[in-house]
Amino acid sequence: MNNGNTKFIIGGGISGLIYGFYNRDFQIISPDIGGKLKNSYLTSTILLHDTPETKRLLQDLNIDPEPKAQVMRYFYQDKLQENIPANLKELMVAKKLTPWEDLNKLNFDFKITDTTLSTDDVYIPIFKIPLDKVIKALAKEVKIVKDKVVRITENEIITEKGRYRYTDLISTIPAPVFWKIYGRERNLKSLPETFVLAKSNPVEKTSLYWDLVYFLDKKVPYTRVNRYSNDSYLYEFTGELNKTQIKKLLPKAEILNVYTDRYGIVITDLNNIPPPNVRFVGRFATWNHTCKVQDVIKDSIARYDFLSIWNKQKEFNANFFDFNVRDIELQQKLTKEFVLHIEDEAHELLREVNWKMGQYKHIEVDRGRLLEEWIDVFKYWLGLGNVWGFTLEDFVNEFWRKSLIVDERFKQYFKDNDKKVDDKSSG
Ligand SMILES: Cc1cc2nc3c(=O)[nH]c(=O)nc-3n(C[C@H](O)[C@H](O)[C@H](O)COP(=O)(O)OP(=O)(O)OC[C@H]3O[C@@H](n4cnc5c(N)ncnc54)[C@H](O)[C@@H]3O)c2cc1C
Known part of the structure; x- marks a missing residue:
């Protein structure tokens, strides 16, 4: 069913x-x-934040970006407030991570120690264009097969209607669904979130304008409300609710729509690493709650081309030695040179962290400087491969050959250890 295509995206x-x-x-x-x-x-x-990436997407789709500020407020101690102390934000997070029916059990003994206001701006820069318009514009430009993936192997996608061989796969489906259909179980944590569209203003008696309100009081069962139209509002609850429960919690409201997202609140897990020829894109696939549309655009445009990196470094090293000359004496001498340089650069990296016993002068760890030193090690390491004429193909093949051996050794180690434990317990 491939029709010559081997690159697929799961999820529309x-x-x-x-x-x-x-x-x-x-x-x-x-x-x-x-x-x-x-x-x-x-x-x-779900807003389109005003960032260089989202602006570029709108321009590429010929959609006029209409910038706007989304006005955010807080409802705390029965009052709508323009801002809250920074440390009260912790209360907001604690409430968001607690199912609505357990809020009374939420033991959040909160003491205000910091009375300065949060520096986070409550006017969020966004583009006014609704995301469903962006979806329509995108859908006209892409190739979509209407089908559901039921199984993924190392090189094949099985759907309800057929099967496809793949070389490159982008998964945008929720990570727990991906791992299930990939045949592996992963313990990724999340909470369901229920969205209720209702005709009922949650903060009637106020002169303050708002587009979005966070509700911090425990007795209020919803976490935040967005203004959808002049008279309808989108309430967000952590957890699941049935119709009777919604009626009880919003007795005066006319309920227009209800949607429960099983994985609405993602508890970020950075160990959610995809298989080698798969890439995860989007919040629910990466299982990273900070991931937004602008990150997806960045990931979609970025080119991670290792071949050009390889060639760039080789071209630089050609300034120092002639790749046509095979001189075993020189190669051995250069091996010593490169190893010493790698070692020296590795020590420069080490000096960026507090590692020495009795290191009295504490240094601030700077990720930017660590990154620079790490790249310096890498540059000399590539040069060492150049000295011996290793190609990118050699690198890839040897990487995979060695990875399989290491995996095997690792599994064998646990098998042997389990056996020792079994032998001890049975003996
Ligand atoms: C309350 C809330 C607020 C948010 N606010 C923002 C915000 O302000 N800004 C922002 O950028 N992001 C925000 N996000 C994140 C946001 O939801 C995403 O950026 C975006 O909507 C996610 O789109 P997606 O395509 O990754 O996932 P989804 O919209 O969930 O799409 C997944 C797709 O995969 C398909 N699929 C599932 N299973 C299969 C299968 N087996 N086979 C084939 N296809 C399958 C589904 O049918 C669907 O089409 C928010 C999220 C939540 C919950």
Whole structure:
């Protein structure tokens, strides 16, 4: 069923569509187009932030970016407030991570120690254009097969209607779903989130304007409310609610729509690493709650081309030795030179952290400087490979050959240790 194509994207939400838009050699497989944003009212809570990446996307889609400030407020101690002390934000997070029915058990003994106001701006710069319009524009430009993936192996995608061989795979589906259909279980934590679109203003008696309000009091069962239209509002609850519970919690409201997102609140896990020929893109695939549309655009445009890095360094090293000359004496001498340089650069990296016993002068660890030193080690390391004429192909093949051996040794080590424990317990 491939028709010559071996590059696929799983999922037709905004992440899959953006990746497909910037990478036209990829084909999307998804039962729907738009994902969460099919529910147009969710576009009042999922915003297109004003960033260079989102501006570029709108320009590439010929959509006029209309900048706007989203006005955020806080409801605390029965009052709408323009801002809250920075440390009260912890209360907001604690509430968001507690299912609505457990809020009374939330033991958040909060003492205000810092009375300065948060420096976070409550006027969030966004683009006014609703994300469902962006979805429509993207969908016109990409190739989509309407189907659902039910199994993924190391080189094949099985769908409800067929099968596809793949070389490159982008997954935008929630990570727990990916791992399940990949045949591996992963313990990734999340909480469901329920969105209720209702005709009922949660803060009627106020003269303060707002687009979005965070509710901090424990007795209020929802975490935040977005203004959707002049008379309808989107309430967000942590956890699941049935119709009767919603009626009880919002007795005066006319309920227009309800949507529960099983994985709405993602508890970030940076150990969620994809298999070698797979890339995770988007918040739910990467399992990183900070991931937004602008990160998806960045990931879709970025080119991680190792061949050009390889060639760049080799070209630089050609200033110092002639690759046509095979001189075993010189190669051995240069090996010593490069190893010493690698070692020296590695020590420069080490000096960026507090590692010495009795190191009395504490240094601030600077990730930028660590990165620079790490690259310096890498440059000399590449040069050493150049000295012996290793090619990128040699590097890739040897990397995988050695990785399989290391994996095997690692498994064997645990097998042997388990056996020793079994032998001891049975003996
Ligand atoms: C309350 C809330 C607020 C948010 N606010 C923002 C915000 O302000 N700004 C921002 O940028 N982001 C925000 N996000 C994150 C946001 O949801 C995303 O950036 C975006 O909507 C996610 O799109 P997606 O394509 O990654 O996932 P989804 O929209 O979930 O799309 C996943 C797609 O995968 C498909 N799929 C699932 N299973 C399969 C399968 N087996 N086979 C094939 N296809 C499959 C689905 O049908 C769907 O099309 C927010 C999220 C939440 C929950």
